[in-house]
Amino acid sequence: MDVLTIPPPGGPAVPPHTPRPYPLDVVQGDRVRALAATLASGAGPGAVEAFWVEAARRGTPLVEPDADGYVVTFLWRDPVAAAVLLHANRLTDFRDLGQSLMRRLPGTDVWHLSYRMPATWRASYRIGPLTEPLAAPGSPAIPDRAAWRALRAAARTDPLNRMPLRERTGRPPLSVVTLPGAPAQPWLARQRGVPRGTVTTHRVGGHVVRTYLPPGARGRDLPVVVLLDGEVWAADGRLPSTMDNLAHAGRIPPAVVLMVDSGDVPTRTRVLGCDPGFAAFLADDLLGWAADRWPVTADAARTVLAGQSLGGLTAAYAALCAPHRFGAVLCQSPSLWFPGGPAAEWLTGRYADAPARPLRWYLEVGTREWDLIGPVRRFRDVLNGRGYPLTYAEYDGGHDIACWRGSLANGLTALLREV
Template identity: 25%
Template sequence: MKQFLSLVAVCIFSLSAWAQETVAVNTGDLISSEVKNQTVTFRLLAPEAREVWVETDFFEKSRQQTPLGEVEMAGRQRMEKGENGVWSYTVALPAPELHTYCFYVDGVRMLDPSNVYMLRDIATYMNYFLVDGALSENYFVREVPHGTVAKVWYPSPSLGMERRRMMVYTPAGYEEGTKRYPVLYLLHGAGGDENAWSELGRAVQILDNLIAQGKAEPMIVVMPNGNGAQQAVPGEYPNSMYKPSFMNPKTMEGSYEKAFPDIMNFVESHYRTINDKAHRAIAGLSMGGFHSLYISANYPDKFDYVGLFSAAINRESKGENTYIYKNLEEKLATQFAAAPKLYFIAIGNADFLYQDNVEFRQLLDRHGYKYEYAETDGGHEWRNWRKYLNNWLPKLFK
């Protein structure tokens, strides 16, 4: 029993506001977590453990060299062992956001078994909780009309697949009406999939809330799978029970960009869309920003709104689809000659792609191309991408 208890974590959050109150969960005699007087206390029952750490996205981060360059890593704090083998750590209540955490018990990473709220980022699961406030108010499910999110299969002859999957958001009232809507194509980053924006990005909650507030136009939002060799999320199509990976085949070598009209053709033939440039937008984070850049440049008559969130910019590729990435300046000249209504670039000042984005903006500046730029604190992380989406959606289709 003692060995079993050493691996039992009991820590659950119930945060709904910046309230000066105690929110506690009792497991036997143990208060497993507590929010009191603007603090959060993590507690973990592990009587036989020698060392226990808690890792969160809001602790001070460290920096680590990776094949992608120097990136920020989540911070950890050592928990203190108290009576009856209960480890604890207290910290000031973090800023309004969706916050993630996990534990390390004697070097073994573990989730909180008492918290059913989990997110998968590529191949890593994390528990999460929400702190309400001005910056995160649209990340919560509110008492507003809700849109519908469907898992939709479509044919992609350009990729040689009879079935690929994407997530499609239709605004509240779509099923009962006859109105036609503008479309946003919202693209994920490397290692992600068609679930990423709706789960990690809180895109559905953001859309529901902004539309209900009258701040964003009702729109259809298409969230495709940007891995050209996949039909869908790993595990959700035949022979796909493998571990998700950061870089997948047919992602940044032109196949996906070349095949993008397959997605648009399906959407515009199966949904009540307004099929002109003024009512189409495309945006993405990281690799999705890369895709958005080159898709919009190669199809300059398709999108009046382009959003590059922490976008990968530079790419050298070999193979039959290299034309996608060649002559970018010439393609941009054609694209900007058509005067897109909004070309938006956003990135964190600690992002490993920051300098690439500086150089890309310098290219746009040399030619006098009009764009909007937003720079935030932080690095290559979802708290920035949620913020960019929340701030960008009200600018569309005006």
């Protein structure tokens, strides 16, 4: 095995959770206020029906300009729910559910919740109608983690939202809200006239691997991208169209992408928890398997290891173990709290103590990831202090595939454009 074994410390792989450090700016949207006034003046049920027709025409959430940004109004139509909970990425805090409970206009089926948000915000969300009431807004009641998982399991896709995003098979699609000043994501959608690569599915060493091959892949020493959580990226992560578009525009050279599925939650937690065996699989077995089949490079400088969340942690860990195989690391919101408890930020310490490796970096985190932005910034500072070439970015969003799938193109461009 060529990988240097760097065993992680023991301890639970449970992410920390501190309360959201700031209140949400809960307001009332103009359209909901106007409907309430219309109903108060004696209007009949036709006013409610007209409201829903307009909401369907516009798509939800409703977005209204405001002097300090935008008022974003989430809506749910339900005449029988006892409560409706908004699950918005890194806005909803299970320790403070009062600010995520939707309000019902009395005598109607209109549930609503409005936040004032800056123009740069993007997020995914689902909406959870419930048969039993929750604590009223402002109550200090806190569900335990099991209760929180049950609440999340009840959440559904917003039927009036026009940007569904299927994160994983077996779960309802996410809905996405993007405000006008959010970073553009121009490489996601398929573009007319752009040649398409192909995606095939394989099993390698017990792992499902989805392989993207660019058009005209024969006879070239192609760069390689190893991308974790492959089942997400092959679907609405839009990896194939992103690669096609970037290469066609000359932003990156054509490259092979090896998307490694992570499996169910227990399997994902195990293999993406700084596991030396999985690091060896990526560096030795997977890259060797690909080299036997396609004209891929053996140059570490042209081999990118990419991941998000626990995948980002594993990308950083495996690159530390095998810099002779991976010369570029793309980390989006890496779970640097691992493994939790007193050994938190263990991998940051390993990078601080180890000799610098020949690695180039793209590292990013969302400014709404209140538990993670501090560890990522400290990791950034360690990389800078050790002299690693680094592109660093922060975006107005959370721990969210809706953000990562757009900025993945930025990372690939930064790491592949000049190799």
